[in-house]
Amino acid sequence: MIVYTLKRLLAGVITVWFIATATFIAMHQVPGDPLLNDKAVSAEIRKNLERRYGLDKPITHQYLIFLRNMLPPNPDFGISFTQQNRRVNDIIKDHFPVSAILGLLAIFFSAAGGVLFGALTAIYRNRLPDIVIMFLVILGISVPSFVFAALGQLLLVNVNSLMGYSLIPVAGWGSFTHMLMPSLVLGLGTMALLTRLMRTSMLDVVNEDYIKTARAKGLSPQRIFFKHQLRNAILPVITVLGPQIAVITTGGFIVELVFAIPGLGRYFVQAVQQLDYTVIMGTTVFYGAFLVFMVIVVDILYGFIDPRVRVQ
Amino acid sequence: MSENILEVTDLSVEFTTYGGTVKAVRDVSFNVERGKTLAIVGESGCGKSVTVQSIMGLTPTPPGKITSGSAKLNGREILGLPTREANQFRGVEIGMIFQDPMTSLNPTMTIGDQIAETLMVHRGKSRRDAFNQAVELLARTHIPEATKRAKQYPFEFSGGMLQRAMIAQSLACGPAILIADEPTTALDVTIQAQILEIMLELQRTENMSIILITHDLAVVARIADNVAVMYAGEIIESGSVDDIFYQSAHPYTVGLRSAMPSNTGDRDKQLLPIAGSPPDLFSPPKGCGYYARCPYAMEACHESAPDPYTLTEGHIARCWLHHDDAPPTDVIHRVTR
Ligand SMILES: Nc1ncnc2c1ncn2[C@@H]1O[C@H](COP(=O)(O)OP(=O)(O)OP(=O)(O)O)[C@@H](O)[C@H]1O
Ligand code: SF4
Ligand SMILES: [Mg+2]
Numbered sequence: 001m002i003v004y005t006l007k008r009l010l011a012g013v014i015t016v017w018f019i020a021t022a023t024f025i026a027m028h029q030v031p032g033d034p035l036l037n038d039k040a041v042s043a044e045i046r047k048n049l050e051r052r053y054g055l056d057k058p059i060t061h062q063y064l065i066f067l068r069n070m071l072p073p074n075p076d077f078g079i080s081f082t083q084q085n086r087r088v089n090d091i092i093k094d095h096f097p098v099s100a101i102l103g104l105l106a107i108f109f110s111a112a113g114g115v116l117f118g119a120l121t122a123i124y125r126n127r128l129p130d131i132v133i134m135f136l137v138i139l140g141i142s143v144p145s146f147v148f149a150a151l152g153q154l155l156l157v158n159v160n161s162l163m164g165y166s167l168i169p170v171a172g173w174g175s176f177t178h179m180l181m182p183s184l185v186l187g188l189g190t191m192a193l194l195t196r197l198m199r200t201s202m203l204d205v206v207n208e209d210y211i212k213t214a215r216a217k218g219l220s221p222q223r224i225f226f227k228h229q230l231r232n233a234i235l236p237v238i239t240v241l242g243p244q245i246a247v248i249t250t251g252g253f254i255v256e257l258v259f260a261i262p263g264l265g266r267y268f269v270q271a272v273q274q275l276d277y278t279v280i281m282g283t284t285v286f287y288g289a290f291l292v293f294m295v296i297v298v299d300i301l302y303g304f305i306d307p308r309v310r311v312q
Numbered sequence: 313m314s315e316n317i318l319e320v321t322d323l324s325v326e327f328t329t330y331g332g333t334v335k336a337v338r339d340v341s342f343n344v345e346r347g348k349t350l351a352i353v354g355e356s357g358c359g360k361s362v363t364v365q366s367i368m369g370l371t372p373t374p375p376g377k378i379t380s381g382s383a384k385l386n387g388r389e390i391l392g393l394p395t396r397e398a399n400q401f402r403g404v405e406i407g408m409i410f411q412d413p414m415t416s417l418n419p420t421m422t423i424g425d426q427i428a429e430t431l432m433v434h435r436g437k438s439r440r441d442a443f444n445q446a447v448e449l450l451a452r453t454h455i456p457e458a459t460k461r462a463k464q465y466p467f468e469f470s471g472g473m474l475q476r477a478m479i480a481q482s483l484a485c486g487p488a489i490l491i492a493d494e495p496t497t498a499l500d501v502t503i504q505a506q507i508l509e510i511m512l513e514l515q516r517t518e519n520m521s522i523i524l525i526t527h528d529l530a531v532v533a534r535i536a537d538n539v540a541v542m543y544a545g546e547i548i549e550s551g552s553v554d555d556i557f558y559q560s561a562h563p564y565t566v567g568l569r570s571a572m573p574s575n576t577g578d579r580d581k582q583l584l585p586i587a588g589s590p591p592d593l594f595s596p597p598k599g600c601g602y603y604a605r606c607p608y609a610m611e612a613c614h615e616s617a618p619d620p621y622t623l624t625e626g627h628i629a630r631c632w633l634h635h636d637d638a639p640p641t642d643v644i645h646r647v648t649r
Contacts, residue, residue: 003484020532146343192514192624202594208415209410209412209415209416210415210417210418210419212410213408213410213416213417213418213478213481214418215369215370215402216368216370216402216403216408216482217402217403217429217430217433217481218397218398218399218400218401218402218404218405218433218434219399219403219429219433220433221395221398222393223433224622227418227420227421227429228418231420231421232419235420239350299601305420306419306420307420307422307467308419308465308467
């Protein structure tokens with residue numbers, strides 16, 4: 001298990017290095033000079049910046065500076081080009097927690113909902129609950145999240161006007177009620193996908209020989225369901241959870257914009273629009289590292305549930 | 313005479329499928345004596361598994377349906393009980409093991425926990441007590457280093473070891489009957505012998521009855537006391553192992569024996585496969601099920617199904633050749649009149 005974890009971590013570091021390199025190359029292909037903006041900088045500042053990032057040196061040198069600045073334990077992503085006196089590190093530190101909470105809640109909703117609804121459809125196979133849920137699943141998978149975001153807001157507006165006061169805020173950030181709708185909207189697509197997966201997985205497990213053994217042992221249906229069926233059926237769901245975290249994170253950019261949430265995703269989109277080089281590079285590398293880390297966490301979690309992975 | 317611990321009478325089971333109704337088991341009757349082994353033999357698809365699974369309440373309903381019959385365990389009816397009541401004898405009075413030990417245990421639960429589970433559920437033991445007893449049970453099936461093994465998962469076991477663990481699990485509550493549905497088919501030959509040896513040993517020490525389903529007549533000859541031969545959903549002959557082997561009273565039994573290799577006698581003796589295939593269970597013939605393949609078939613066999621004839625006490629065969637009007641024959645053992 002320890003060797004396995006170390007191997008995964010090493011592979012993760014290499015992946016992050018790839019992401020960083022790709023970002024660096026991509027940024028150099030973007031036309032335009034970061035220092036020749038509408039707000040032109042003075043020659044003095046220009047000199048300073050050129051020295052700091054080695055902009056007057058060959059590209060390989062710039063690349064090395066870029067890598068060295070990012071090295072743990074104290075990566076320095078530099079200073080924003082468009083926001084005065086703001087370090088990219090601070091932008092991440094201030095706004096990432098918001099995105100992380102939103103994302104984690106979304107993952108939680110989608111995993112809990114996926115397992116629950118998937119199990120329900122399997123229990124009520126081919127009966128009304130199954131048919132209704134599976135219809136919703138198709139909607140959830142095929143409708144893009146900004147549509148759900150708009151619908152969600154519309155729903156809240158209606159609920160609030162019905163109540164006569166603001167029961168659940170339509171947008172913004174601050175309290176737990178603020179988080180409910182955006183995280184639900186964000187997790188919906190993944191929830192639909194997981195529901196479908198869980199259903200198939202449950203139906204596969206029901207026909208396994210060990211379920212027959214469990215019945216021959218005289219166990220109650222409830223015990224068989226929880227102790228033998230569920231745990232085995234969840235395994236395939238967990239494998240896709242890692243990649244789905246990436247889906248949810250990128251989906252977060254849109255949801256943060258629609259719900260006016262001060263998350264990192266919003267700053268990322270802004271930075272791209274304004275060609276804020278340091279912010280783009282910093283957040284991209286940071287997001288990349290975060291996603292790689294999450295996938296590793298999910299893999300390790302999988303190891304705890306599936307002994308076959310753990311012991312090898 | 314020894315007492316019957318399980319009496320099955322006229323058990324019939326059907327499956328409703330898109331293609332029609334499969335009459336998988338028809339009017340099957342047999343008894344299991346205390347401490348004895350009953351072997352059920354017959355070719356693939358003849359209804360052996362469905363028979364025992366119906367008794368255990370394991371056939372899926374629907375599509376399955378028990379259309380008639382009774383099964384009395386110590387005089388108590390156990391056929392078609394609701395789950396809650398069935399769970400009072402399943403795993404307690406009757407234990408069961410299956411053909412493929414590799415897939416018959418939960419892959420994400422330790423062997424020890426799976427055995428302990430039975431004891432916790434049926435005997436109300438604490439997890440710790442149950443686990444300790446699970447270790448003892450594993451040791452009784454001669455699994456080396458049982459303490460360590462109990463903490464392992466099925467994928468860390470070999471097939472033979474898993475089948476031992478399955479046996480240990482089914483023994484947990486000291487059942488009166490162990491049902492073994494082809495317990496050695498998926499294992500290689502040397503392991504097969506070991507598993508059978510363990511079953512026999514436990515049968516002696518626990519005075520347990522065994523219902524053994526198998527294709528292997530050599531195994532039957534070695535460990536069975538009584539035999540039921542199934543064909544196309546029916547028991548066509550049943551009796552003591554000597555009756556079946558030395559006084560076969562049904563052409564199908566005779567055919568099975570000639571298809572069986574033996575290491576005594578003539579080495580050059582040809583094995584004779586039985587030509588043809590069993591009848592369609594969607595619409596079983598109105599006459600004898602073996603008619604199409606039977607070398608001794610007569611007109612009457614096609615017309616109506618043969619009655620069961622009792623040759624000697626406990627030796628029964630369903631074949632018209634035992635009828636008074638049937639022509640004399642020396643291929644099968646006849647009713648002595
Ligand atoms: N769930 C089911 N649905 C439909 N038909 C079934 C079902 N289970 C069993 N059958 C039918 O019942 C018949 C008997 O099956 P069974 O499994 O008892 O055979 P068997 O004697 O155990 O064979 P084998 O030696 O291959 O294990 C088969 O013809 C099979 O098609
Ligand atoms: S009843 Fe007729 S067909 Fe059936 S086994 Fe006997 S002789 Fe053969
Ligand atoms: Mg079978």
